[in-house]
Amino acid sequence: MADTADMAGWACPAPLRDYQRIVLGHGGGGVLTGELIEHLFLPAFAAGSSTTRRDPTSAMADTALADTALADAAVLAVGGIRLAFTTDSYVVRPLFFPGGSIGELAVHGTVNDLACRGAVPLALSAGFILEEGLELDVLGRVAQAMGRAAAAAGVRLATGDTKVVERGLADGLYVNTSGIGLVPPGVDVRPDRAAPGDRIIVSGPIGEHGIAVLSVREGLEFGGDVHSDTAALHGLVAAMLAATVPGVHALRDPTRGGLATALCEVAAAAGAGIEFTESAVPVPPVVEAACGFLGLDPLHVACEGRLVAFVAAADADAVLAAMRAHPAGRDAVVIGSVTAEHPGVVVARTAFGGNRIVDRPLGEQLPRIC
C-alpha cells in the first residue's frame, strides 16, 4: 500500500440526507442501508430503549441496540442462557433459480445469521405475505423446500403466519424467517472482536448465488452452469469452534453487498484495517466471466452459503484444517489479515502489485437477490 497515512484520513461518504424517499438501494445492504439503520431506525427504536422497563423475571443483558446494525443476530442473556435472535425477509425474484428457491434461502439465510454469532440454531418462524392469485402449487413447492432445508439443518419451523394482499402486490410471495439459537458457553463471536493480526479466511468460492439469480432473471448465459451456493453453515461453524473457541473472533456471511461489504463492516466494527490479496479470493470462472460481461465487481456479488472468518493467527492453521475437513468449507482459503494500520479501511493488493481501497456498494447492484 502506497501511503497508509493518507488512507487513515479516508472515510465513507457522508450520510446522503437529501433522500426524501426510499430507493431500491436502501435495501441493498450497502451504504444506503447502513444510513437508514443509523439515521432512522436506531434513533426511533432507541427512543424506546432508554425508558425500557427492566424485565423483572429474567436476567436479560443490556444488549446495545447498535448490535442490530453490526451483527448478523442479537445475543440476549435470558434466564442463565444466551440466545441469538435474528430476522430476515426474503423478496428474491424469481422465486425459483438454479440451485434453489426462496424456500431454501429463507431457511439457510436465517440459520447462517445465527451461526455467525456462534449459535446452535434451534427454531425458525415463517411469516408469509402471499399475493392473491398465487398458485397453491407454487406455495406448496416453496413450503416443501423450507421443510426439507429445515430438516437438513436440524432446525424446527416452530411458528408461522399467513397474510394475503391483493393481486399485483407482493410478486407472488414474500417470506420472513426469524430464528433463535443457543450460544454455547464460552463462545463469543462478533464483528468487533476482530483484531490486528487475525487471519481472514473465506470458506469457499464467492458470487455464485448472485450470478445464478441474475442469469435466470435476465435470461443470460455466461459460458458455464452456475448454481446458487445456498447452504446452511452452522455445521461448518461448529467444526471451527471445535478447533478453537476463543480463537474464532468474528464471522460474517457475505450476502447482500458481497464479500466487500462484509469486510468493510467488520473493519468498521473492530476499528481495525483489513488487507487482503485479491488473487487469493476464490472467484469461479463463470462468476468472473459474468462480472466482466456485466461490469460488476465479484466482491460485491452475494453469496448465500459462504462465510468469512476472522481468526487469531495462532489458531488459523487449525481452523483452516477444520474447515477444509467439512463439506461446506473444503475450498476454504486465507485471503489476508487484520491490521492496526488504516482503521476502518479495507485494502486489496491487486494482481499488478498495487493497492486499491475496497468499499461497500452505495446501493443496490443486483436488486432483490435474497
Next chain:
Amino acid sequence: MADTADMAGWACPAPLRDYQRIVLGHGGGGVLTGELIEHLFLPAFAAGSSTTRRDPTSAMADTALADTALADAAVLAVGGIRLAFTTDSYVVRPLFFPGGSIGELAVHGTVNDLACRGAVPLALSAGFILEEGLELDVLGRVAQAMGRAAAAAGVRLATGDTKVVERGLADGLYVNTSGIGLVPPGVDVRPDRAAPGDRIIVSGPIGEHGIAVLSVREGLEFGGDVHSDTAALHGLVAAMLAATVPGVHALRDPTRGGLATALCEVAAAAGAGIEFTESAVPVPPVVEAACGFLGLDPLHVACEGRLVAFVAAADADAVLAAMRAHPAGRDAVVIGSVTAEHPGVVVARTAFGGNRIVDRPLGEQLPRIC
C-alpha cells in the same frame, strides 16, 4: 339449544380443495387460513420434522408442529427455561388509522401473541419490506411508533432487516415482527387446556379496531368516533396470573376473524363445547351501528387489544376482579362457559331466547385489517 345431539354431529365444511390459487380469504384468519395451515404448511414443514436431528446442546422439548396451528405462539424448552416464540406480518391498509398505525399494531400484536401463552415478552425483531418511493418521513413515523410502543410494553427491538421492492409493490410498507418471551415456572396457558366448567371472560369491548380501520379506509362515519383498541396485554395477563397460575387455562386475542374465531378455535383445540350469552358480549354502539350498516357480524370483527380467557370456575371471580383492577381489563365480563356437550361447537344464546351456532368466517370479511 334445541338439540345438542344433532350439534355434536355437526362439523366445519370439508377442505375446499378446489382452490387452485390463493384468494384474499386465505389471509383472513378463518376457515380458509386454517385449511392452508392444515393441508399445505403443516405437511410441508412436518416432512422436515420427522427426520430432524435432535439438537445436542439443548433440552428442546418435542414441541408438536401442530402447536403452530393451535396457539398464538410456540413454547420451546431450551436450556432449562421455556421460551415462547411467535411471528406476525402486518399488511394493514392504510398505514395510519384512528388510534394508531401499523407501528403500534406490529408491536402490540406480537406482544399479545406471547402474552396469550402466559409469557413475559422479552424482545422483538422488525423485518421491513419497503416500497421504492415510500417517503422517509412515513417510515420514520412508523419506526417511532414502534419504538414508543416497545418502550411502553417494556420489550426490546433487538434485531432488524430491511428489504426494498419496486414501485407498485408492497403498498408503502409491510413489517414482520417476531417475538420471544419467557414463560414463568408453572405457567401453562394453551387452547387445549380449556375444559368443561371453565368461565369465559372477555377483557373489554370488541370490534373497535376493525371498524376504525374500515372507517378511514372507506371514508365512512358511523355516528360516533371510533378508535382502534390496539394495546399491549402482557400486563393484564400478568395481573391475571398473579390471581391464579393454574386456574388460567387458555387465552386468545381475537384479531382476524374476531371473537367468533377465537372461540371456535379454542373449542376445537380443547375438544369441548362453548356456550355464551350474546347480549353479554360488550359491543360498543358505534361498532353495532357500523356492523348493522355494513351487514357484518360484530363477532367476526378484529380487536387488537382484547383477550378472551378460559378460567377454572373456582378462580373466575378472582381473575375477573384482577382484570377489572387493571386498565386494560376494566370492562372485563363473563360471557359464558365451556361445556362437555357438543364438543367443537360454539353456541350463542340470542336475545330472543334461542340458540345459534357461531362459526368462523370462511375467508376475509375485512381484508388487511392487521
